[in-house]
Amino acid sequence: MTTPSSDTGPQPSVYPGLGLVEPKSVELFPDGMLLESGLKLAGPVTVAYETYGTLSPERDNAILVCHALSGGAHAAGWLPGHRKPGWWDIMIGPGKAFDTNRFFVLCSNVLGSCYGTTGPSSIEPGTGRPYGLRFPVVTIRDMVILQRALLDHLGIERLLAVAGGSLGGMQALQWAVSYPRVVASAIVIACTHRHSAQQIAFNEVARQAIMADPEWKNGDYYGGEGPKLGLAVARMVGHVTYLSDKGMEQKFGRRLRNRERVGFDFSLDFEVESYLRYQGMSFVERFDANSLLYITKALDYFDLSSGHGSLTKAFHGTPAKFLLIAFSSDWLYPPYQLKEVAQAVRRGGGDATYAEIKSDYGHDAFLLEYQAQEPLIRAFLDRVQGSCGFASA
Amino acid sequence: MTTPSSDTGPQPSVYPGLGLVEPKSVELFPDGMLLESGLKLAGPVTVAYETYGTLSPERDNAILVCHALSGGAHAAGWLPGHRKPGWWDIMIGPGKAFDTNRFFVLCSNVLGSCYGTTGPSSIEPGTGRPYGLRFPVVTIRDMVILQRALLDHLGIERLLAVAGGSLGGMQALQWAVSYPRVVASAIVIACTHRHSAQQIAFNEVARQAIMADPEWKNGDYYGGEGPKLGLAVARMVGHVTYLSDKGMEQKFGRRLRNRERVGFDFSLDFEVESYLRYQGMSFVERFDANSLLYITKALDYFDLSSGHGSLTKAFHGTPAKFLLIAFSSDWLYPPYQLKEVAQAVRRGGGDATYAEIKSDYGHDAFLLEYQAQEPLIRAFLDRVQGSCGFASA
Numbered sequence: 034m035t036t037p038s039s040d041t042g043p044q045p046s047v048y049p050g051l052g053l054v055e056p057k058s059v060e061l062f063p064d065g066m067l068l069e070s071g072l073k074l075a076g077p078v079t080v081a082y083e084t085y086g087t088l089s090p091e092r093d094n095a096i097l098v099c100h101a102l103s104g105g106a107h108a109a110g111w112l113p114g115h116r117k118p119g120w121w122d123i124m125i126g127p128g129k130a131f132d133t134n135r136f137f138v139l140c141s142n143v144l145g146s147c148y149g150t151t152g153p154s155s156i157e158p159g160t161g162r163p164y165g166l167r168f169p170v171v172t173i174r175d176m177v178i179l180q181r182a183l184l185d186h187l188g189i190e191r192l193l194a195v196a197g198g199s200l201g202g203m204q205a206l207q208w209a210v211s212y213p214r215v216v217a218s219a220i221v222i223a224c225t226h227r228h229s230a231q232q233i234a235f236n237e238v239a240r241q242a243i244m245a246d247p248e249w250k251n252g253d254y255y256g257g258e259g260p261k262l263g264l265a266v267a268r269m270v271g272h273v274t275y276l277s278d279k280g281m282e283q284k285f286g287r288r289l290r291n292r293e294r295v296g297f298d299f300s301l302d303f304e305v306e307s308y309l310r311y312q313g314m315s316f317v318e319r320f321d322a323n324s325l326l327y328i329t330k331a332l333d334y335f336d337l338s339s340g341h342g343s344l345t346k347a348f349h350g351t352p353a354k355f356l357l358i359a360f361s362s363d364w365l366y367p368p369y370q371l372k373e374v375a376q377a378v379r380r381g382g383g384d385a386t387y388a389e390i391k392s393d394y395g396h397d398a399f400l401l402e403y404q405a406q407e408p409l410i411r412a413f414l415d416r417v418q419g420s421c422g423f424a425s426a
Numbered sequence: 427m428t429t430p431s432s433d434t435g436p437q438p439s440v441y442p443g444l445g446l447v448e449p450k451s452v453e454l455f456p457d458g459m460l461l462e463s464g465l466k467l468a469g470p471v472t473v474a475y476e477t478y479g480t481l482s483p484e485r486d487n488a489i490l491v492c493h494a495l496s497g498g499a500h501a502a503g504w505l506p507g508h509r510k511p512g513w514w515d516i517m518i519g520p521g522k523a524f525d526t527n528r529f530f531v532l533c534s535n536v537l538g539s540c541y542g543t544t545g546p547s548s549i550e551p552g553t554g555r556p557y558g559l560r561f562p563v564v565t566i567r568d569m570v571i572l573q574r575a576l577l578d579h580l581g582i583e584r585l586l587a588v589a590g591g592s593l594g595g596m597q598a599l600q601w602a603v604s605y606p607r608v609v610a611s612a613i614v615i616a617c618t619h620r621h622s623a624q625q626i627a628f629n630e631v632a633r634q635a636i637m638a639d640p641e642w643k644n645g646d647y648y649g650g651e652g653p654k655l656g657l658a659v660a661r662m663v664g665h666v667t668y669l670s671d672k673g674m675e676q677k678f679g680r681r682l683r684n685r686e687r688v689g690f691d692f693s694l695d696f697e698v699e700s701y702l703r704y705q706g707m708s709f710v711e712r713f714d715a716n717s718l719l720y721i722t723k724a725l726d727y728f729d730l731s732s733g734h735g736s737l738t739k740a741f742h743g744t745p746a747k748f749l750l751i752a753f754s755s756d757w758l759y760p761p762y763q764l765k766e767v768a769q770a771v772r773r774g775g776g777d778a779t780y781a782e783i784k785s786d787y788g789h790d791a792f793l794l795e796y797q798a799q800e801p802l803i804r805a806f807l808d809r810v811q812g813s814c815g816f817a818s819a
Contacts, residue, residue: 245655262638297463
């Protein structure tokens with residue numbers, strides 16, 4: 034298991050917000066898990082998760098938070114030895130948008146990842162060695178089924194909300210469609226109802242960069258070097274798509290890296306080059322290349338209308354309320370895609386609130402523009418809770 | 427020297443337009459060429475070029491056409507054994523936008539390329555082996571200086587126009603600023619006056635993909651395998667940036683490649699994946715990886731205002747007329763960049779015509795939207811020629 038964060042270092046002397054939190058883990062599906070592909074993943078399937086706040090006696094205040102491509106179950110609070118809190122700590126905690134004085138918040142690492150939940154770097158039962166490419170391809174629907182099993186294990190029958198950005202938002206959409214009677218609302222940020230050709234294309238470039246690295250060894254690199262350079266290139270591609278033209282111009286422009294003038298060579302000239310190389314190489318320390326292959330494939334396979342005939346039919350009759358948030362400069366998941374979701378929900382008779390936040394941060398805005406998102410989420414959750422959100426199970 | 431095109435195959439039985447054309451070559455700078463970096467490139471410097479049409483007795487009808495990143499001197503007409511004509515044949519020939527009944531059109535391969543002009547795959551004098559990374563870094567200004575030397579050799583003192591798209595457009599801009607008394611007009615398509623952070627970032631990803639390939643061998647791969655997989659990944663990144671979201675959706679969508687359903691594995695699922703892999707692998711057959719490193723670096727160094735204080739000052743007092751053409755869906759070189767050029771030319775007292783063509787083809791539009799460009803270019807050249815364009819030399 035890769036460590037969830039490279040942010041180790043001196044511990045802070047105080048832990049604001051949720052304070053220290055506890056990583057948890059459970060084994061589910063002892064007899065194996067049937068996947069959307071028809072293939073079976075051998076049991077048991079391990080799920081890493083964390084919880085924040087307290088489940089109400091009525092068990093009606095649970096919110097599932099879903100992470101993005103390279104995230105993990107550690108969404109909020111502090112783990113011993115870490116310099117930074119969880120990836121959405123700014124939004125989860127006492128008095129925050131996901132107020133842990135009111136809500137019981139959960140987050141679990143997705144199927145196929147490398148932060149504690151079973152994935153391609155896990156040991157294949159009966160072989161004593163990591164799966165590699167023998168791990169079956171998983172889908173976002175499979176990720177959601179595993180989350181549902183976790184909730185069953187925890188005795189949670191209903192969710193007040195499922196929330197997330199990017200891959201996390203797609204899980205929230207899938208939850209509302211797969212389990213309309215379980216989910217009172219979905220908070221869907223910076224994502225799409227199905228991957229477009231351009232979105233598939235960027236993922237394919239990332240996969241090919243990994244597979245081009247001879248150290249990838251067809252996925253059987255565990256115990257060896259691993260495809261470090263290929264994974265770094267894959268991450269660099271990702272990072273360009275997470276920013277915006279204007280945001281990059283403001284952040285880097287043509288500023289040089291510790292130089293008076295360009296070097297007229299192939300060493301580092303521009304700050305943006307230095308930023309990308311750093312992002313690429315630091316990612317290698319904390320993420321598994323095969324997990325990137327599997328999760329990008331799950332993203333590319335995502336098409337919410339699949340099996341329903343149309344997107345509108347997928348939402349038809351769902352009682353869940355939707356809050357859909359897009360960002361003006363997000364060209365990886367452009368706003369028009371969540372607008373289509375809002376239209377489909379409404380055409381299906383449902384309740385959708387669509388908000389486009391003006392931002393120069395590109396796709397990264399979903400993690401950075403918390404001040405603009407917080408009042409939207411707070412008001413939405415008030416409304417969902419006030420209308421005693423749950424349909425009869 | 428790599429062959430200029432992979433489009434070999436059965437020859438057509440007729441050669442429409444210009445018919446068969448002749449590849450030419452000349453050696454210039456016998457004593458070496460001083461570069462913008464201060465470094466000296468050993469002489470002689472070879473330049474590959476082609477010409478179409480006839481130079482007028484007054485020598486006032488010459489138009490220099492400049493190619494893009496992966497192009498060469500073969501801009502129009504047919505070479506024996508090729509299935510396709512030159513890269514801008516649709517625009518150059520009798521009766522076409524660049525009408526060879528009226529104009530004498532030239533195109534030369536840029537310094538640093540691999541299609542006949544001296545570059546990193548050329549033999550380093552005195553060593554008997556290819557330069558590799560011992561080739562000095564070149565700039566767009568250096569490319570233009572070499573073109574100027576070619577014109578001197580051909581006895582051409584003035585250009586009615588310099589024209590090109592992408593890298594070719596940047597050369598046209600550099601010509602107008604470096605030699606304002608030589609150039610009557612510049613036709614500048616789908617490019618910028620300086621590379622932005624995002625443009626540098628995409629080029630850096632491409633370079634890192636090449637350099638991550640162990641077969642790159644720090645540039646000394648000639649005679650060996652070469653960084654095929656790395657170069658293919660670099661080209662794949664490029665191709666995603668050449669298309670648009672909408673264009674890719676129309677061209678590929680989520681269509682599967684010869685399949686009823688997705689494969690739930692890492693073989694080819696989607697047509698867009700197949701397209702990218704094909705583009706990547708076919709590029710490897712026809713382009714030199716080191717040339718890609720050098721030319722992308724020249725693009726990243728490009729900043730027309732450099733040495734002038736501002737873009738407006740760079741254009742101040744230039745007598746050249748400018749036709750600037752951008753495409754609505756080109757997000758690699760977004761229209762706002764050429765709008766800035768138009769404003770700067772006008773603020774400098776100059777004559778700029780800016781046109782934004784509505785298109786879904788993204789950056790590729792500069793090669794595809796010929797019907798929209800042709801009347802603009804034709805009218806512009808008429809106006810330039812009619813105003814007997816040349817300032818006194």
